[in-house]
Amino acid sequence: NAGVMQNPRHLVRRRGQEARLRCSPMKGHSHVYWYRQLPEEGLKFMVYLQKENIIDESGMPKERFSAEFPKEGPSILRIQQVVRGDSAAYFCASSGPRSTEAFFGQGTRLTVV
């Protein structure tokens, strides 16, 4: 009974590189959400996706960030040309068709050096 799976758990990137974060939702879940947590802060919503559709991206920075949830495979959060301020924990959550209860993965901790 696998939960929400995120990989990698830790990611180190140099400034200017690209970061790709992956998320596989729980079995039977078709709604995926990405959240960002800065040190000593709460989680902030970034984007909500269903298969092949972006439902709400009101929390996504306007540049360098993109997300997708293709018909096959995991959801991907992509950060291009990373900067030090992108260093944070990125959490993915999923929920099913009949409930808004969200379940979270273990997060990816991105460090930009």
Place this chain on the structure above:
Amino acid sequence: GIQVEQSPPDLILQEGANSTLRCNFSDSVNNLQWFHQNPWGQLINLFYIPSGTKQNGRLSATTVATERYSLLYISSSQTTDSGVYFCAVINTGTASKLTFGTGTRLQVTL
């Protein structure tokens, strides 16, 4: 957008003590969840409780949606209860995104 406030911000307890954590929100909600973020950063679901009362072992929660607050009770606290407790809500009429409170940082000492 909806505002979610948690109190107290920090709490230190001796093992065995009881505590109550509070979550106030500024608008109507159709989802409220309590999470425990452990010292390793993992988010653990505690309760899905848009209204009413639930209990799970030493933990229980009550949400009074009409008065816009929720309470999390921890009884007979243990050192493994340490971490940050977050309340998160979905504002009625929004597209399922959770808005998190600022959290209560709990430290349980021997």
